[in-house]
Amino acid sequence: MGKVHHATAPSGDPAFREYIQKGVERGIESRIVDSWKRCSQAGLSPFVRNAPAPIENHIFKQRIEQNLEIVELFQFYMRRFSGMLEQLGACSFVCDIDGYILSRVGYGKALNFFDNVSLLEGSNCSEEFLGTNAPGLALVTREPVMVTADEHYAKICHPAFCAASPILDQNRDILGCVDITKFFDHHISEELRNHLLNLAISLSDMIRNEVFLGRLARSYPVHYPGRASLQGGPNGPGSGDSPERKPRLSFARIVGSAPPLAKAVQTAKTYGRKEGNILILGETGTGKELFAQAIHDEGRRAGGPFVTVNCAAIPLELAESELFGYERGAFTGARTEGHPGKFEMAHQGTIFLDEINSMPLPIQAKILRVVETKRVTRINGKREIPVDVRIIAASNRVLADEVAAGTFRKDLFYRLNVLPLRVPALREMKEDIPALLDAFFHSCTEAHGVCPKRISTEAHRRLVAYDWPGNVRELKNCAEYLCFTVEGDEVAEHHLPPEIHPGKADGAPGPSAAPEEPKNLGSLERMFLIETMRRFHGNAVEAAKTLGISRSTLYRKLKKYGITP
Template identity: 35%
Template sequence: MENYVNFIDTAWKKFISTGKVNSKVRSEIKDSWIRCMNYGVDPYNGKGNIKHPNVKQLINKNNELISVARPIMESIYSMVRGSGFALFLTDKDGYIIEVIGDKDIMERVAELNFLKGELWSENVVGTNAIGTALYLNKPVQTIAAEHYGINQHSWTCSASPIYDEDDNLIGCINMSGNYYNAHSHTMGIVTAAAQSIQKQMALAISYKLLNITFDSISEGMIVINENMKVKRINGKALKILNISLEQAMNMDINEVLNGVNFQKLLQEKNKSLNNIEWDFSINNDIIKCVINVLPLNKNGKSSGMVITFTEVKIVHKLVNKFVGYKAQYQFKDIITTNREMKNMIAFAKKAAKSDCNILIQGESGTGKELISQSIHNYSDRANGPFVAVNCASIPSELFESELFGYEKGAFTGASKEGHPGKFELADGGTIFLDEIGELPLDIQSKLLRVLDNGKIVRIGGTYEKQLDVRVIGATNRILKKEIIKQNFREDLYYRLSVMEIKTIPLRERKDDIDVLVNDFVQKLNIKSKDKTISVKQLYINELKEYNWSGNIRELKNVVERDYYLSEDEIMNINCLNYDNVVKNIDSEESLEEEIKIVPLDCLEKNAIKDAIKKCNGNLQLASKLLNIGRATLYRKIKKYDIYVSK
């Protein structure tokens, strides 16, 4: 070693004085000396002389690297303690971010400014293991005068770069001591340390990503071991269960999920529970969830389980979204110029902004559901579900299960997972009970209880579930008459009709027929694409003479049929019997004479033949007389094979 130290010292002095390098000097040292001379580094210095402007910020920036590297550095130091060596960690630029060493070596370290925050790159302090290793991007050992700065000639240093999992340079680890203690094993130690740091960094990042994923998933997650002890729980689970981390780590999973046979699941290979509705019992609260239980297997043996779960109400929201439990209409979709209708809409808007139950009464076809959907979308519940139930279509024996749901095994044929009712699906939103006058009396009493306290009990259930649901009822019956007939509970009527809305039949708002017909035809034109049809005012006036017992629904059907039976314009009603068009006719009266019905094709053909005959074969005059276009007349002539004399 002494011979080499003397040789390299002589070679260094010659290079500093002449700029020439002895050919026996290692190429990586020779090249570094030349670079340092070109940098203008002072060979008679070799101390750190540039400090990071914000050492605290530097440490924080590299905190992850430091936290991983320090235990490894301490492990190495425990093996070399008392031997005069110190360990150094730098960032990718060469700034020192951690130092560990004996007291006596640390005094020498301070003399060289070999301290936290100091920059030890090659272009600042000259050839040194840290700076040269970072420059060459490979492990480097420097001994005695191989260092470019004279103040380092009593040192030996071994450094190795550190990379992240993507092979990006992130730092350097270095081991320094007295030059006479130099050994090739030192180089091996730091190289192994760098590799160990890299592996630990990769593990730390993977673990961090797993933690981020664990805590960011939208489901609650609990990991338990084979002894049923909670090992991990994510933030979502704590939020759903409304407990602290300490409570969670100490809870008995068998009590919390009473009824799940965890021991059996552990014993049976590849056995799991999927999408099962189950109750968490926490602090005397019942939290309904949909759970999945998946056993963890290690070397063919069960080592625990992963339980994932979602609140039932969240599942219901997803169900509502995909099955269409959403209100489509808004008040702006109600087409009217009628003053009474506008007053009704203004009242409905006020009712929407309250949280009262609402009763809508009116004839069929007057838009009760349109109004109920508009109320929902105008209210503060607009983002919640809108669940419509046609009470007239539910068999009497199924009313309770449809509205309030049932627990697993509640009756023969019941789903083994249980089933939510329409009220649960409407939680946070609105339930629309259409044809509410058809409810059986026993269901009316249960509905009254729900309206009173906002709670439901499933069939077979043992506890009440609090809901936040607004009820809108609708009926074409006169409920006060039904109360007299004892078909409807009076107390339920008054509980429902806090806000009562009466729809207006079309016969009382005939001034709306103009705008309604034009709107229907405009939408049909957009839908058909291949033709555009206009509406004659005579046609609208004729519609106004009809009683419209089916209201807007009937009007829409009539207009749609006339649209498809017309070519260019809708001029005549094609689908109403003559007796229905007579002004102010009473639907209960009958005509004294029976009107003979003639097929429309025959009427049209005869009308065209008569017009051509009257106009002496002049088709232009005939088309004007028939009030149709000439092109249409030609098509009809061809269709009916009508002879036209030349």
């Protein structure tokens, strides 16, 4: 592939020296100035249009095939973010390691400007072709970068703000780059610039994690009893687009016989034979989703889909399209045939709205309309679509208190609270801790081939005395932590995590503790995630902050490794 012809601008040119000097005087950062110098040495002039011609179609197809994984992942995630880009007047694209644009979506006017400067799919955005720009610079520095207005080398690009983040593999080798561009806003705020940069970083991180974990899954497939090997990617079981693939659960899978739990199970079984909406209340980590799916799987709708919506994990600006879907033309980059929302996907089945209390009031109003009319209207849609769906909602807060505080609609509360169900906290059923631990140890042994474990008398006493603020989820994470860190078959008191064994220094193993060596990088990352979730009692928000990743990225990692979030 030959380079396009550029008008030369040698670094000795007085006009170019003045251009550089003015940039330095304006305080342009050194890596931008260094990029300008590289552009000059490559023969580019900032004063003329450097329009890279797209590569031939058959070569473009070859590049798509070579980078199909990142293209598909980019398109998958942009189905969630394209509506937001449309509202912001921005667009986004992904390019390969050489700077060739492979796919782009977003605001129509911004894409038209891309067309005008010949930045089409198949065009090259690298420094040597286009001059200083965010994706071109990110490919050179291997770091996220923003380039604003006249920081661009070529004057034709001065109307643009660009934020880009490279996609790096586990060895920090470049796989490609994600760019977000906004035009015609010379006074773009610092806050919006940072948000767009963070979005670019999140997109590149999500793509990188999917690629990385997908490779690990192919190298080290994880087998679960009664379940096929988990495969990653946008079409895998964690995507939410194929709810019927989830394994059937029943009340027999709920471990324990303590009176509060037995009462909840009996009530839930009764609800399974009825059709009213259900509101499940319980602290974080008590297993509300397990109850919801068991109600579905042993009820009249067992043959239909069970669709889970983690309301707290959906970005607010995407909640409407996620729940109610969109029609063709709703925004640039939308699927040509439109896309159904979660309510449509749950037709003739059950939709589980977890952490419903986190939904903003405007979305609550739209949910109320669906509850009352049994119909949904997609974004940009002109017709109402009937849906036959049972709603099970859950909250880790007392919704009556939220209603009193004005953060939850009273009318929606009454429509959801037809059949109330309370799931007890683990501290109310401590007699079930041994049975739960045995179940978790057995599952961990089957899934990962670790040595079977049993609890010593002293360790059992400590476990029962602990208050378990993270409930069954925390107990499960603790069990997995012990499976991976205790080499022998008996868990002694000194093996327990420091918050359960107060006399143990944080992170200091007992005299006979010998952590099992992780078998591969996947095992190491899984252990680290388990330990982090255990430390924060299953609180995904705090865990994500500590890990320095977005909450959605954390949820995908947890799903990949089969860790209950």
